[in-house]
């Protein structure tokens with residue numbers, strides 16, 4: 001095996017925005033994207049085209065550096081990049097010279113044949129968070145992971161890899177933060193000092209460049225903001241996709257879909273979305289409808305629309321090998337499929353039998369795929385679920401000689417699912433005109449948030465999966481994915497009624513709230529668990545609908561700053577050791593104001609850690625002093641949820657779906673606190689892209705404890721709010737709780753409430 005470590009700098013040049021340092025082994029290319037974002041690309045193929053699936057920004061046009069005998073220094077207002085010349089070593093410091101992160105002095109960047117490995121020094125108190133959909137603890141120190149998108153059916157608590165690749169982590173030490181994104185789609189490796197020698201950590205990839213972006217902002221939130229500036233942010237999701245979603249593998253006929261949807265309306269359990277899993281198709285042929293069981297798709301979707309349900313249908317990448325099937329014929333004729341090196345189309349087996357795999361890396365193939373959705377959009381499907389796009393071939397290996405265009409499968413596998421979901425998004429967006437499509441994907445790569453929501457694949461109906469699932473949601477949030485769901489109830493197996501109730505109550509506080517079960521599982525709808533449990537499930541779904549104005553505004557924040565909706569406490573309480581303890585690591589903030597403590601189904605009390613500040617139990621307004629742990633009641637009827645003192649939370653009355661106009665009253669809840677707070681309320685039509693042209697309604701609401709005042713600032717945007725009245729609901733303002741109402745919610749004026 002050939003082994004090399006990067007050695008002395010032989011030449012230093014500047015090419016436009018990039019500093020080029022040559023050693024005998026490689027070229028080191030350094031460019032500055034912003035004062036807090038630096039790219040370092042260590043490449044052995046300096047002349048190959050520079051492309052990325054993730055990055056949507058360019059470096060700053062000019063770069064300046066200082067050179068001394070020993071080193072090269074690039075200064076930004078926030079950072080110092082110090083590159084030692086002999087041997088070449090890269091280090092990042094704050095502007096005032098405090099070390100953030102650097103190469104391991106001995107091994108730095110090294111190669112074993114094509115494999116590139118970067119060894120980095122580790123600080124004694126250093127913690128690591130991130131990497132997206134990865135099992136294990138919030139603090140990843142001591143764990144090692146591989147990125148290789150995998151159909152991880154039956155995954156367990158320590159299974160790695162799973163479906164997605166987000167090679168981005170955040171390091172925390174000495175009261176400092178930094179982030180590192182390794183933009184390389186080959187199989188990649190992250191070892192967070194998991195080796196017995198814990199003096200260093202290493203990251204690497206089977207081949208390709210050591211192409212990384214270093215983030216030096218000094219809060220986790222700012223690092224996420226920079227990472228999503230670099231890789232893009234989500235658009236506003238359709239409002240209906242934030243409602244309750246009912247899925248199953250599969251509702252077997254149009255009649256059954258309608259019956260289930262009607263079941264929600266009959267029982268007055270709010271819901272917005274129902275799904276068709278693979279059995280709606282004819283012989284699992286993508287873009288077809290089963291001729292018998294889904295004979296008249298338009299009729300049945302219209303019936304769903306009449307009762308305010310949206311339909312989401314699944315698509316897999318595998319195109320059935322069958323002459324006369326449109327997508328097969330077109331794909332073969334145009335050469336749209338992945339091939340062997342001799343030009344034959346690769347064949348893998350999945351649901352339809354023998355299949356070809358579209359080459360989603362090509363623009364013409366993505367366009368073709370996108371237009372194929374007309375058989376779904378034309379009858380009225382609104383959401384598009386992308387499964388099996390790791391890609392899966394019954395979980396068998398795809399031979400490494402399979403090619404997507406010029407590239408072999410191992411080079412780009414980790415981005416295949418992303419390109420499929422991108423094709424789905426771009427195509428359906430065109431087909432739907434001005435309406436927002438909802439796209440959901442299982443496989444993903446960094447930047448996925450620009451096109452699609454994700455869910456965490458085939459979990460199981462166990463308490464351990466409930467806890468792990470929410471950690472996955474929170475960790476995905478650190479890597480730009482705000483719109484995330486897990487199969488509520490657990491995909492495989494049958495939840496006990498207690499687990500179903502408990503998991504559903506956590507679903508209320510999960511960015512995407514979808515109940516899903518596998519084929520062999522018992523029916524999973526809210527009314528399958530007896531009347532008492534149904535009542536609790538209904539109440540928790542109703543709570544989701546009450547919170548929608550808050551949730552939608554929180555998604556707006558995600559679209560503007562990349563801040564996730566479900567936030568590990570490590571974002572706001574980065575240096576509080578307790579948030580990393582195994583007992584508390586599952587807790588999270590749902591938006592800015594609500595702290596949620598997931599609880600297993602068999603426990604009826606919970607040990608909860610409340611970070612510093614004051615907190616109120618949402619269900620009782622009982623006040624708690626933060627910086628402490630508490631043993632709190634956690635009956636199945638009342639998941640422990642706490643409100644941060646000073647919080648401002650807009651709510652609404654219970655509606656049966658997001659299409660329901662409601663009573664026109666916004667309930668603006670404010671909890672007493674001793675620090676000034678504010679909340680950006682955001683609303684638009686929830687359905688179209690008109691918000692991009694000013695048709696939104698935005699107001700900053702602030703609470704001033706010194707003057708005991710709540711101010712609702714003037715409206716920005718041209719959209720007319722659906723609420724014609726605001727009701728103030730005060731919490732913790734002893735004896736002064738009074739409900740006040742105001743009618744002029746549309747006015748472009750400042751409303752001030754004097755409390756008392």
Ligand code: MIG
Pocket residue numbers: 248249277278314387388442457458516517518
């Ligand atoms: O081979 O479409 O993760 O959500 O229900 C299984 C059937 C294929 C896996 C997905 C799951 C979906 C199922 N799919």
